[in-house]
Amino acid sequence: MTKRILFVCLGNICRSPAAEGVFRDLFKQAETDSAGTAGYHVGEPPYGPMQAAARARGLDLSDLRARQFEPQDFARFDLIVAMDGDNLRNIEAQRPADQITPVVLFTDFAAGSSADHVPDPYYTRDFDGCLDLIEQAARGLVSHLEAGHAL
Template identity: 40%
Template sequence: MVEVLFVCLGNICRSPMAEAVARSYIQSEGLSDQVKVDSAGTGDWHIGHPPHEGTRKVLDLNKISYKGMKARQFNGSDFNAFRYIVCMDRKNLRDVLERKQGETNSEVVTFMQFVPDSAAEDVPDPYYTGNFDEVYQLVQEGCRNLIHWIREKEGI
């Protein structure tokens, strides 16, 4: 089983959207028994909360389930629990890497490396911008490319 963790700041907008979109894509590709996804935030403000209303609205419009998803905070044990830790922006990448202690089996990457034609270096935070549709477009392309990359890398 290949475990993937999406990480953003509060775990209510970008990373749960990526988790839900990736899970939907994984199911449609018949990979549910080979790839598992989750999400977390580097901050603790929203622990236990469902995804943001804007995220839920975009996912509902696209018929993508977020059932049972609740925000949680990223912690050091995630380095051992997940093969790939995918950070939604460079600030969260730095925060994640600061929590790394010793050697792990995790590979920490940025989400936008899977959206090669975008000029953006970070997935914009719709909590501040309000542009959940733009984020959904980036997440959709990035998740498709990420899963393709994992399939090639892991031989699945």
């Protein structure tokens, strides 16, 4: 069965599209998407510096467009992956009463990292550091799925 995974950050122009791009490159059998808890950038492509940092690693994010997270996403996806605790709380606040789709922090899959969130490079300007952590967490999520662990 194909896994449907949604990656969520605040504006959907840096962290979550990068996470989607990295993950879809590593685990092609999944259906992926990304969204933001805020609607600041709906319809926009990923932020230019994030696209450039991803492109330097061989990843093309240019086909992605920002959208806002919505309660219907709980029914559309098997797993929702938040980039930080604020995003997780904002997602959970929209959970319909009948939905049990798991919502997890992406960094929970970054074995060996002490990070408890993916820092937002829109503010930190550390696009490469963000991608390093995203790649580590994405590899961990792939291993989790390939081992057959429950979502």
